Amino acid sequence: MLYRIKEDLLNDLKGIIDMQKAGAIKILDSNALRNKKIDTIVYNAVFNKDNTMRDICRWLIRTTGNKLSVVSSSIQSLYEAMGKKQYKGFTVPAINIRGLTYDVARSIFRAAKKNHVGAFIFEIARSEIGYTDQRPSEYASVILAAAIKEGHEGPVFIQGDHFQINAKKYEKDRDVEIKTVKGLIKEAIEAGFYNIDIDTSTLVDLSKPNITEQQRLNFEFAAEFTAYIRTLEPKEITISIGGEIGEVGKKNSTIEELTAFMDGYNSTLIAKGKGLTGISKISVQTGTSHGGVPLPDGTIAKVKLDFDTLRDLSRVARDRYGLSGAVQHGASTLPSDAFDKFPETGTAEVHLATEFQNMIYENSSFPKDFKTDIYEFLKKNCVADRKEGETDEQFIYKTRKMGFGPFKERFWNLPSDVKNKIGEELEAKFEFLFKKLNVIHSKEIIHKTIKPIEVQLTNPLTSS
Template sequence: MIYQNEDQLKEGCQSILDWREGDVRILDERSFQEELIDDLIYTAVFSPDSVIQEAAAFLIRRGAARLGIIPASIQSLYEAMGKGEVSGFTVPAINIRGLTYDVAQAVFRAAKKGDAGPVIFEIARSEIGYTRQRPLEYACAVLAAAIKTGWRGPVFLQGDHFQINAKKFAAEGERETQAVRDLIREAILASFYNIDIDTSTLVDLSHPTIKDQQRMNFTLAAELTALIRGLEPEGITVSVGGEIGEVGGKNSTVEELQAFMDGYLEELERRGPTLKGISKISVQTGTTHGGVPLADGTVAKVKIDFEVLQKLSETARARYGLAGAVQHGASTLPDEAFDRFPATQTAEIHLATGFQNIIYDSKSFPGQLRAKVYDHLRSELKGEWKEKDTEEQFIYKTRKKGFGPFKQELWELSADVRDEICAELEGKFAFLFDKLKINGTRQLLDRFVKPVDVPLERPAALKG
């Protein structure tokens, strides 16, 4: 049910949740988990009344906190990785573009079955736009999924690729930078306590020295880090990531990493001698976002330079105390590649398109809806159809942009269809958690991560 007004919301919550004393109290945990949470998340996402959406979001976030489900920073665990106190696994960062509530449940189920520890839920600046999921909505969907599945403990929400667009920056640098500043503020308010700054788009290889090539990258990364430090709630150190090479470009080098980090730390100290820097560094080792589609729509096999990845991770830890290197664009790699990441001590890998492909290509995905989405792409995005691309390549490259316009239709697929699709996804998550060696690491969260419960102001609809 999608609550349309305050009366419906209050009636639906009656005898299950109470908020008269300011914070939320759970009166009937079973009904909250099994029934009410479905209505609250659908209301938070789809109610036509923004006041009711705000109220539903508050109830989800505070209800989650009451159950011990707390948005957290992964900073302390990454610091332990940087010191060599823990190792042997790679943290998966999962981008969910569609069916977010259901897909997040599949992630939590796989994590619970494997006793998995660190798993990050993330969304990129670009994805926020084309999937039509603002940070608060995304956070609520993930937290609601945690409630639904019985997850307890920290939940890591991450802003992925909070990226400066190079063309927009060249035309209006301050305006483009301000857009990223505003997004950072919005994300932190929505409990995103992990943020990846991506100013690598500003690397200029025309300069004669590596430091000058990286200068704009590390200068702006330091500025945005300082902004984050001024916005983080008391008791929380937001885990910040940097990036030295745009994914899809040339492979990164140790020299580039050192030039970036030395310049970044100098700039950060200038803004505040006690400011904490980044905890990890994203690099390029041969992948592209989404993979490279062939003429028939299948994805070309990509060869990652694991030797370079290992050297970058080792340098990041030994010289700068970082958790290690971060690999982007990994979800479409062949299955046999994934156990190489823990072996090379990669700190984190980002996974997105492969899960999107499972959704669209599932035998359970309604053919009529798929055709409707593809027709929309052909008519509305024909300007993105490159002359050299086949129709299959065009569809593969653009179908990620079908999740936003058809969000409600996807969420309202029959329960059987959603369950069948998510069973496929859960199998994939379980496989990845095993290969990345995070199964059996749940105790590390209890040891290193101490979530801070940040209070929220009660919305107008729940006052009085």
């Protein structure tokens, strides 16, 4: 059901939410909100064509979430404690959701609730925002609605992943590209993203004569974006910021690169302003690639990840710079026996995405006609992405992530039995990952280290 006017919404929520005259709200029946109405509210937050109605629903989700202890938060204080070695032995999973976002997020919250997990992050990259058609405000609203639906209580960590300078666009017009990234940062923070990974590693130039010069543009822009983020923080919130020294899919990172980046970053940040808090983690390259490497038959090539390098970089990041450790990207398609090595090596955070997308498409209940429609769309509209000699299987594997945006509403409206089947398999996968990454029972650690801060939002019901 789509709300046409505000009165539709108000009438639908009578006896469940009291919209008070002063602009505040009061939840009268939290069970009815979870079991009967949150599905409709979040659907309108995504698909209502009326901007005012859509924004009211997004505001309502964040506001009711705060009332139910579902609070978008920064993971900064946990990472600071990890940098001081107060907590160790686990790796925080950061999960990118490209499609079926509400249902996938619900499966994550179910797995977390069952295993008392508090240390986990939802994220979306700059590129994913584009091809999945999920702007920050929509993404945050859907994640928080899923938390409400599943009865989650506590901080919810939402992160901007790879908020990245595009090297080609930078070369064409530096100022426009910098302005674009800053605009995305501002939009994300306003939406409740209180964790942001800056990625200026795309500007690393290995042709330069020494490592400091190779990393110079990387650490200078990372410091500039850090200083900019600090000007946008809500009161009492320190946004957790990540930096990156090696672009995923390129050569493996080294300790020398890490120290060159960090020393340059820290000195540049000091010049930007006294007492500015720096990054809390550092992303590195140790042998993975985003999405894995598809072979001609569509299967994925085995990857040998350099865990010794990951251990060494994490150790230096903590010992020398007080960071939580190194961050590993592109890990979801690794073999299952690799995941328990992340906590063993002191990896602070691991980013996971493609495998969950694969599990949606390859689920036995996924409608064949729908899959055919998506694949035919990709063959017609993604021709420019096809490399010479690439098989159909390789092409589809590489591009099917592009199907989530154009078919977003059709994904959302899949039959309940299909979504339930996919959700069950994903829930089991997330439970497996939580156990391997040793974040089981981390809810208590989150309770000790994170103080959720409710950000007061302008009520569109009274301002529109």
